[in-house]
Amino acid sequence: MHSNRIIIRDEQFDKDILRLNETLFCNANGYIGVRGTLEEGVPAPFNTMRGMYLGGVYEIIPMKQAESLCNLIEKKQTMLNVADTQTIYMSVEGEEFGLDKGTLLSDKRILNMEEGFTKREITWKNSRGNTVDISIKRMAHYSCPNLFTIEYSVEAVDFDGSITFDSRHIADVKNYSNPDDPRLAAESEAYLTVDRCEIKDGSSLTVSSTQVSKLSIASAVGHRLCIEQDGRIIEEDIPFALEKKEGTSVSAKAAVRLDKGDRVVLTKYTVFADSLRVDDPADTASSLLKELMTKELSGLYAAQKDILTKFWADAGMEIEGDDELELAMSFNMYQLFSSSPRADRMSMAAKGLSGEGYEGHYFWDTEMYALPFFILTDTRQAKKILSFRYETLKEAKENALLLGHRKGALYPWRTITGVECSGYFPSGTAAYHINGAISNAIVSYYLATGDEEYILREGEEILIETARLWLDAGNYDRSGKFVINEVTGPDEYTCMIDNNFYTNACAAHGMRWAVKLMRELAGRVEMAELKERLGVTDAELSEIEEASLKMYLPYDEELGISPQDDSFLQKPVWDLENTPKEEFPLLLHYHPLHLYRYQVCKQADTVLAHFLFPETADKETMEKSFRYYEKITTHDSSLSTCVFSMQASRLGLFDEAEKYFGDSAKLDLYNLHKNTGDGVHTANMGGAYMAIVYGFAGIRINEDGISIDPFVPHNLKGYSFSFIYRGRHIRLCVRDDLMTVQLIDGDGFEFTHRGAKCTLAEKGEKREWTLKQ
């Protein structure tokens, strides 16, 4: 085990850093997400995004179109800020604590990724000179996703005197808004109506509901208070006075007198429950709170640590030669782990549970960029993510009908419930390739796990319905090629074009696998039943196969590259060299129609297709294409450089692989895009993981099995990580010219290295290979 998984930072009372820290020190467990806002609040001018979120919990709000056209989306879902239970005011000898008051002697924030908590450690002196040591430890519990706890302790360092607490449970909250940033909601709205706010048996309960989505969300809050002397409890179960405020919040007040050196410890338990998951959220929250408050906090802390110990054993990654990178990668993996769903009817949002950016929506990023991490480290969470798409297959089929398709499923570009929320369809709904991201994810999961049961139960149905969509969306042109017109590829600087190479490659791949798996698993009774239930005929399978085989993949003879789409190469090349820096990202400075008229890419598109579907082009075409597209790609999206890095690794362009990997892994931890304050970039985190594992380490899993062909970038000494392949726990260590592969757990297996078959025959076996050319 490695110990570089603890982040300690000075808070610095600066409004930008404060907002950044709200994201970095958030607590999330796959159901609850709590921004790392200060318990005591911030002065008014600070632009804080104070929020607590529940995965998959949403309201439906109007999204009027400037011009109404048939079947355009005019409603969207938005993630809700639920009851605020993180507010705690504390006073020392009657003086209220705050970073802008008294004297701040030290102020640290800690993220402990080994044990799964965040902590504030503060030494503060009030105006009379009374010094206190404050420690605030917060945890969103993986073992009990409904639970969030705050352990707030204060030691009287140099005085005998009073400490008072006023801990709040506030149901009357609003969503964050920022009218200046199109990526955030412009409207600040109170979406929740407070239905109940009650005090009972020493705890408080609030129940709020949404107007349109008709969801009900309950939060129950309880407190424990004790005084410790030299680490031993000397007084416990100190009572609180609970009082309702304005009918929508509860204040729990307590006062204690401390002798110098004594410590008062307030423990605040919050339990959330919602009507998406339980019938009676109020009852669930109340009874679960009661049950959990009988447990020792230490036991809950231990359970959290156990879960993370297993996680790091399965997934842990070390980087030699760049401690910052190592820490950043741990941070990324920890955030991915904490953001992945631990409740039904939710997936992983673009910002995880760490902020309201993109309104809590799920995009193709989840399957294409974040899922690969889980496929290799946490099969259960991978399947959980995939299941969301099965749960929302019905909505995807309805979406296809809205778009005029007679059959098949078209997944929404952005959603919480499975219903499309894209307001501008040319770079939203028209990005049909999300279907390909999902079918590719199913196949990748299957190849890495061999989980036939998943395919039979969920995967194949999605493969068939997305294949049907492609069949309906495309058509044979006069030369007999299967073409797909009027779609948008990953590059949003070119919209609604014909035969986007990436989309066509995705579609062909998904269609091929839909047919292949139905045929291969034809002997399974579940498959026969599925085929019957879906009304799939052999003729239809042949039709799908035929389209897949005749799929048009544009090729340009003159340049020897794969064109991004039919018309891409006849457009003028954008002069990136002479575009002023302040005009990036271009999308904030140029009308979309202008962008569409140039050869300029927001992000990897054809290069991603080449990486994912190497059968679509020969090596020379891929190399030329890589060189061509790198000149015209702005990487204005955080989904881009990781792909260029991976493909460079694949092509043996090691310098470029390093160059494109660059600092992308550090994006959030070091706030490189200056917007981590809105929430983490989960897709980029997954992308950085892929750039190392699929890129540097050259891991490749396909129908032929797994191959490992690593290299060590110049700026690193080496790296090692664990992963899971078909049930085996494997550890790969690459250092200087040596590759070490160890089978930690599971049956012996075979892999390919430099074209040769290599075997680790039994559990524990470790072998080395030299990487010298």
Added chain:
Amino acid sequence: MHSNRIIIRDEQFDKDILRLNETLFCNANGYIGVRGTLEEGVPAPFNTMRGMYLGGVYEIIPMKQAESLCNLIEKKQTMLNVADTQTIYMSVEGEEFGLDKGTLLSDKRILNMEEGFTKREITWKNSRGNTVDISIKRMAHYSCPNLFTIEYSVEAVDFDGSITFDSRHIADVKNYSNPDDPRLAAESEAYLTVDRCEIKDGSSLTVSSTQVSKLSIASAVGHRLCIEQDGRIIEEDIPFALEKKEGTSVSAKAAVRLDKGDRVVLTKYTVFADSLRVDDPADTASSLLKELMTKELSGLYAAQKDILTKFWADAGMEIEGDDELELAMSFNMYQLFSSSPRADRMSMAAKGLSGEGYEGHYFWDTEMYALPFFILTDTRQAKKILSFRYETLKEAKENALLLGHRKGALYPWRTITGVECSGYFPSGTAAYHINGAISNAIVSYYLATGDEEYILREGEEILIETARLWLDAGNYDRSGKFVINEVTGPDEYTCMIDNNFYTNACAAHGMRWAVKLMRELAGRVEMAELKERLGVTDAELSEIEEASLKMYLPYDEELGISPQDDSFLQKPVWDLENTPKEEFPLLLHYHPLHLYRYQVCKQADTVLAHFLFPETADKETMEKSFRYYEKITTHDSSLSTCVFSMQASRLGLFDEAEKYFGDSAKLDLYNLHKNTGDGVHTANMGGAYMAIVYGFAGIRINEDGISIDPFVPHNLKGYSFSFIYRGRHIRLCVRDDLMTVQLIDGDGFEFTHRGAKCTLAEKGEKREWTLKQ
């Protein structure tokens, strides 16, 4: 002169017919438009669009985009409903008149297009059995565009008794709304704030202003009241009692006693003025009202008639063999005449001044469909329409910058002020061909009038700036062709495509003429000054010429047709035959992305290009194209069949010319689309005119002069019309196998008929040609 220019209809107290009649019996004079709503109002459940409009007077309102993208339009202009001065309540022996009250003995509505008024003629009996003859004559005066009058007279038929009037001047008005129809505004808003409402010297004045556009609109209202016996005035200047209501309206009340057979005549004068045109609208309206009220109404009536007499002499059209068609054509021409601008800073709206459909916006329709009528009948009004584009050239240049162009002018797709109001740019702003409609209009006007002064003063500057836009929007592809990508052609069922044949043809034509006229008129000092002022170099002219010559016009070898765009023919053909009737217009039943993916056209696109720019294809290609596109065109737009008819005439497909002409001329007068209640379709009116004049009559004006090659459709006996060509007033009569051309006024001229030069040497000369094959 022909007398079939009076329309008389029973009102029928039916809500659909009532709304239709509001449009058909509107009064408009090119500045004021007054819907033909009932003076006394209608019962609440009637969906009346009660409105009075002033050309070019607008408010700016928000138009939020569902997703904000760079430089998308988020504000729009909307035409305003201004003060209501048409409301007059009348009571007979204390019983208020209304169509739903008492007994309606007869009720006619009249539109007199020879004299330029509308009239209601009603015989009504109140519940006590007192019968009155009511006559209400309304006029929007061409000779004084600020003036609207109502002459309301009541005769006591069978009783001696009292008649009372309560005539209103209501400043507190709202715009009409209909949330169910995307073509109308969804928001019913009071855009005007009433600043003044005053009574002075027996008349009333209101001044209202807009919040955002900061316009001020004044209306002054005065009354005269007299009693007539046997046609002679027996009592005059009967006083009114004026009273303010709620600070925003004025009620003018008067009561008279009539002896049986006597008639009371109320004359109501309204004068409007607005701050777009005058510095002090209140003062202008008040003093103009005072001045006008000194004039006899009969003099104003005579002036109106004189103007129309000249108009019909210059433009009148007769149809032999279809009286309904003849009446409809007169109606169309009258509406065009009345809708065309008679104030600065306005053009002709899609619905003229007859209703709030399309929010009073001007589209390409004005230049492409309505203007040709004026070019051939009313040079002054033609130039007035053209001038709007010169007045708004600055805004068009700003629009080009918004779209990312470095130079040139891009006219807005829909506008009142010259600033773009299109909310959905793929079928709005992306329709760059509006630039072509405007350049083509300039050239057409020039060819028909020879007006070099106009070219030097306004036309050439627009030609240059639009040519510059094309140069910037397009680029040379690798084969050296000049291509224009990512635009939308006239057919809105295919958007943002490459090399729309129509757009490219437009662009080439506009560019060619920009260069040609600058070179041809190089000797004129004004042209040298213009060239200098615009910084046009000979190199730039050569660049424009080069692009024009190398313009790519797609041609399909296999089908022998001009493809609508680069990708059109690779899409599947929409199965129109098996599309249920209730699914038309398709745009109301299919998601745009779905429509874009098929070969299906909303309206003439390539066929229009072939008609306008015959140099773009040979006859065989045009014929094959015509046959190809007619199979896939739904004519869901009212701009379509007239084009198919014209082109069929041109190609000698006389049956098809008749078929496509069909009932389009009757669209509004007979409410064939069931939506004339929202306002007239000015573009279709102009289109029907073109289908006869350019189509049946085969008039063609190009660089070689004018040619006339008519035929008579099977269902007609013949037709005749007057038109103006290069200052000559000409009358063409086509009947059976005989064509008669008469030079009514002007110098002798030459025209081409069946390839041969024909001459009318002097004024008054009339010659005949046989049309037998």
